[in-house]
Each structure stands twice: as structure tokens, then as C-alpha cells.
Amino acid sequence: MPPVPSTPDAARSEGGDSTFEQFLEFVPDAIVGVCQSGHIVLVNRHAEELFGYEREELEERELDLLVPERFRRMHPKHRANYFRRPYPRSMGADLKLFAVRKDGTEFPAEISLSSIDWNGEQIAAAAVRDVSRHRESERERARRKAFGSLEASSQEAVERLAGAIEMYHPENSRHVNRLASIAAMLGTRLGLDAGRVLLLRAAAPMHDVGMIVTPGGVLRKRGKLTPSERERMQSHTTVGHSILAGSKSELLKMAATIALTHHEWFDGSGYPQGLSGEEIPIEGRIVAVADVFDALLSDRPYRLAYDVEQATGMVAEESDTHFDPTVIDALLNNVDEAMALRG
Numbered sequence: 001m002p003p004v005p006s007t008p009d010a011a012r013s014e015g016g017d018s019t020f021e022q023f024l025e026f027v028p029d030a031i032v033g034v035c036q037s038g039h040i041v042l043v044n045r046h047a048e049e050l051f052g053y054e055r056e057e058l059e060e061r062e063l064d065l066l067v068p069e070r071f072r073r074m075h076p077k078h079r080a081n082y083f084r085r086p087y088p089r090s091m092g093a094d095l096k097l098f099a100v101r102k103d104g105t106e107f108p109a110e111i112s113l114s115s116i117d118w119n120g121e122q123i124a125a126a127a128v129r130d131v132s133r134h135r136e137s138e139r140e141r142a143r144r145k146a147f148g149s150l151e152a153s154s155q156e157a158v159e160r161l162a163g164a165i166e167m168y169h170p171e172n173s174r175h176v177n178r179l180a181s182i183a184a185m186l187g188t189r190l191g192l193d194a195g196r197v198l199l200l201r202a203a204a205p206m207h208d209v210g211m212i213v214t215p216g217g218v219l220r221k222r223g224k225l226t227p228s229e230r231e232r233m234q235s236h237t238t239v240g241h242s243i244l245a246g247s248k249s250e251l252l253k254m255a256a257t258i259a260l261t262h263h264e265w266f267d268g269s270g271y272p273q274g275l276s277g278e279e280i281p282i283e284g285r286i287v288a289v290a291d292v293f294d295a296l297l298s299d300r301p302y303r304l305a306y307d308v309e310q311a312t313g314m315v316a317e318e319s320d321t322h323f324d325p326t327v328i329d330a331l332l333n334n335v336d337e338a339m340a341l342r343g
Helices: 019-024 045-051 069-084 132-168 170-189 194-206 209-213 227-234 236-244 250-261 282-296 308-317 325-332 335-342
Strands: 030-034 040-043 090-100 106-118 121-130
Touching: 030 045, 040 121, 045 121, 069 121, 170 194, 170 282, 170 325, 170 335, 194 250, 194 282, 209 236, 209 250, 227 236, 236 250, 250 282, 282 308, 282 325, 308 325, 308 335, 325 335
Parallel strands: none
Antiparallel strands: 030 040, 030 121, 090 106, 106 121
């Protein structure tokens, strides 16, 4: 919007309204006028709609009413600097800050300022626009771009590494994809940002890449493992980490972390490092739950699949020992979605 033009008092009609005031009601932006004392003296209907106040609630109130509390301390200084400049003064839409509505919600705003005469007094008239939707669309474009870059630069490596596991350990072929989908869902429910969830979804299938050095006889053994066999089995965490670590790729860094930590237990009794609680990276804690949950629902050479009630009961019993309770809660609150993701 171009700077609001100055208007003399002579423009006022006998009824007390001015042509300029009438014009402001049709301007597509919220208009708020502030005098040198910091009080609001001018409001149009779009400002009422944007901020959620009636006009009478804003006029003669301090501008701080529309400013988040953390920014109020600087406003008197900025206002004084503005009115100290030669009059009239205009400024384009190059102010970007936060505003607050009557209900307490904040939003990013873009503001154009102009100095105008109002009732014989110099005031600052601000045209205010809510740009939250614009920022959201920018984030969405960035997310899509990041995902496209991820697919282009890393997906082939993911598929090749996961494929190596499947060739050596065929019963894992569908498990790794189901596990990854469930892990991504849990990450979303736990509040991970979209980019991190995308990395988690892509990295999770590589959690057992270290299994390629574990003998097939050990992997498929039905009875109890000997101490040496158990040590060989457990070494897949450190082997997987050594395969994936050292890359500059954020995807492979996360995959290395998951490979190393998805067998750590929340109470510290897991392996290979005996980490506990939040010492275990959240991705490792999420994949641990998704891995065991899907495995319990799947046939294995030594047992048949459990039903969903049995599987959820078994993982719930190990909350706060094997598993992070917050991850278990996220699973139990979204079991239907997890089951749908399994197909």
C-alpha cells in the first residue's frame, strides 16, 4: 500500500466525519493512528477485525495494547525517534514485527508508516498486515524443497543400504518400511519439526544395517544364544554406526545415531553404551518402540505374531524400563493410526 496521504482538517464535513475517514473504511489494510504520547487516535474497521477489538476499546488507549509484552520496553524510544524526524515523513512496507490480538494470540505483521495531520496534530498512521499465512507458505515451500533435495541426494543411498539388509535377512524387508512409517508418525505426535520427521522416516530403515556382519545362523537361531553369539548379535549396533558415521549428510548422521542407540534401554540396562533416559537421542528412543511394536505384530521363525491388544500390552509393560514413557504414550494414544500405517 502506498503511504497514506496527509489530509487537512478542512476536509472534515459538518457531520464530524471526513472524506478521508470514509476512505479509510475501504482500505484493505488495518489502519491504526498513534499520537506522540503513544495513544491510539485513529482506527478503521479492518483494524477492529484484525485485532479483535471494538473501535471504542482502542481509541485513546496506549499502543502497547497491540504489542507483545516482550517488545513494549523499546516502543517509547522508537516512537520518540519517529516523531523527532522532519515532518512529514513516510516509510514503505519495510517494518516487520509482531503484534498481539485481544485474545492474546500473536502474529507476524508488516507495517507501512506515514506522518499525517489529524485534528491539527501530527500522528503516525500505520497500515498493518497479518503476514502469517505468507510465512507459512514460505515454510511449506522450504519444506518441499528440502524434501526434494533429500530425495535427490540421499534416497538412493538409503534404498541401497536397506536393500543390503533385506537381501541378507529377507523377513526384514517389509518390517523396515512399516517401522519407518510408525516412527515418523510418533515423531510428529511428539512435536518434532517436519524436516526432522522426514529425516527420521528416511533414516529409520537403516537401523539394523550392521546386521550384514552377523552370521545367518545367529540371526535365525530359535534357541537361547550363547554368550559369544549374543555379543556378536549386539555388535550390529556399533558396526552399523561405523558404516554410517562420519558423513556430512544430516540423513546419514541421524541414521548412524539410530543404529547405535536403538537398543539402549530407558533405565540404562541396554547396549552398547548403557545410556539412560534423555541421554538416549529421541530418534533412538522412537525407533526402539516402533521396532519392537511392529516385530511383535509380525510372524517370526520362532513364534507367530501377537494380536494388537497383546502387542500394545507388552510394550506398555516395559514403559519406563525398556522404553521412554512419552513415546509409549504417543503410541498408545495413536494405535489405530499405527495399525493403518502397517497396511
